[in-house]
Amino acid sequence: MLSKSHNNGLVLAAMRKISSKANRMLAPRFGQQLGYVLNSEYPKAGGTWFGKMAAEIMQLPYPEHNAFPTGCPCVLHNHWNWSPKLPRGFYLTRDGRDVMVSLYFHRVRELAANNPVAERRFGKRYERLFGKGWDPDDSIKNLSAFIQDEFDRPRDSRQNWRDHVMNWHDGGRGRSNVIYLTYEQLISNPQATVMRVITEMTGQEPDPWVVNQTVDKYDMKRQTGGRAAGVEDRSSFIRKGVAGDWVNHFSRASAELFHQLAGDAIISLGYEEDPQWWENRTYPD
Numbered sequence: 001m002l003s004k005s006h007n008n009g010l011v012l013a014a015m016r017k018i019s020s021k022a023n024r025m026l027a028p029r030f031g032q033q034l035g036y037v038l039n040s041e042y043p044k045a046g047g048t049w050f051g052k053m054a055a056e057i058m059q060l061p062y063p064e065h066n067a068f069p070t071g072c073p074c075v076l077h078n079h080w081n082w083s084p085k086l087p088r089g090f091y092l093t094r095d096g097r098d099v100m101v102s103l104y105f106h107r108v109r110e111l112a113a114n115n116p117v118a119e120r121r122f123g124k125r126y127e128r129l130f131g132k133g134w135d136p137d138d139s140i141k142n143l144s145a146f147i148q149d150e151f152d153r154p155r156d157s158r159q160n161w162r163d164h165v166m167n168w169h170d171g172g173r174g175r176s177n178v179i180y181l182t183y184e185q186l187i188s189n190p191q192a193t194v195m196r197v198i199t200e201m202t203g204q205e206p207d208p209w210v211v212n213q214t215v216d217k218y219d220m221k222r223q224t225g226g227r228a229a230g231v232e233d234r235s236s237f238i239r240k241g242v243a244g245d246w247v248n249h250f251s252r253a254s255a256e257l258f259h260q261l262a263g264d265a266i267i268s269l270g271y272e273e274d275p276q277w278w279e280n281r282t283y284p285d
Contacts, residue, residue, distance in 0.1 A: 023070055024080055031087030035060075035073025037201065038089025042164045043079055043156040044102040045094035046183040049218060050194075051077045054090065056214050057198055057206050079157040081164060082171040090197060091168045094183035095271045096161040096262050097246035097255075101139065104146050104249075105239050108136040121155065139249040140284055144257055151261050162262035165269065184243045190215045252283045 027036055039054065041047035048064075055062035055075035062077070063070050070076060080086070110118035111126070126134065129145045136142075151160040159167065172178035179200045185193040191211055199205045220241040221227065250258070255278035259266075266272045 019070075020078070023076060023078070026071075027076070027078075027080075027087060028083060028085035034071060036070075036087050036089070037073075037075045038080075038086060039075050039077045039092070040080060040086075040089055040168065041077075041092040042094075042096075042099060042161050044099050044106060045092045046186055047077055047092050050090070050092055050181070050186060051075050053190075053194055053214050053218050054198065056217075057194065057210055058202065079164075081157065081159050082167040084171060084175075088177035088201065090179045090181060090201065091172060092181055092183060093165055093169070093269060095243065095246065095269075096165070096265065097250060097258055097271075098183075098243060099161055100143065100147050100150065100258070101246050101249045102239065103150065104139060104143060109239075112136070125149075140251050140254075143249060143254045144251065147254060147257055147261070160261070162265045166265050169269070187241070187243050247281075248284060250283060252278070252281075255281065255283065 026034065027038065031038070037054070037058065037060065039047055039051035052062055058075065061072065061074040063074055064077070076089075107118065107122055107126075111122060129149055130142050134142065151162070154160045154164075157164050168178075169180070172180075179197045181193055181197050191208075194215060195206065195208065195211050198211070216222070259276075259278045263275065263277075266277070267275060
């Protein structure tokens with residue numbers, strides 16, 4: 001028999017799913033009138049981190065895990081696909097190889113915590129993908145199957161990583177209501193990046209003191225109780241907080257597969273210059 005907390009978790013997840021669908025319907029038709037500022041990303045691109053900072057600086061609510069539709073001005077985090085009908089917003093991009101690693105460990109963490117939604121969505125599926133009794137820590141072995149599965153059946157967006165980011169970049173290019181930034185820019189210079197995109201969005205430069213205070217508030221050390229960027233904790237939502245960690249987890253097979261699935265996007269977005277980037281590397285396997 002399922003526990004009460006397990007059932008409650010499933011009910012809350014269902015309510016959040018309905019709320020998200022309602023917001024997705026409201027945004028193209030009424031988002032501008034409601035004052036939505038979209039905070040769009042493919043999952044694990046840093047959207048939660050950035051969205052909280054943007055909302056605080058812009059003095060707007062940041063509805064998180066809402067069980068009810070949002071009907072007021074806010075910074076609205078989402079994984080929606082590109083549409084020209086969407087209201088103004090930010091689009092955050094991250095190297096897809098790092099996204100796959102981060103997403104893998106995010107799913108592993110949820111399963112380890114006995115998250116009822118994760119158990120229902122991924123428990124038996126991952127046993128079929130990785131084998132019965134699979135080792136969650138063996139990312140090097142598991143990532144190829146994980147990447148193929150994420151591209152074949154994307155869960156948190158209706159498109160795979162490659163199609164999602166390329167449609168946003170191709171569709172929104174030249175539109176003044178879409179402001180682009182990257183996870184890598186946020187990691188290397190968060191103050192300058194946040195200052196730039198908020199200014200572009202609002203037409204007014206925010207107070208530098210407010211930006212610095214907000215960035216400091218959401219710094220990794222403050223959010224994790226003192227853990228520095230690069231120090232890994234696989235049980236935390238903020239696992240490592242660095243760019244380029246994929247090199248520690250991709251096997252040659254994983255890199256070649258990702259090249260086949262999304263190599264054009266890696267080149268187009270500037271993450272690699274050499275079209276054969278995967279060939280001349282040393283891999284941890």
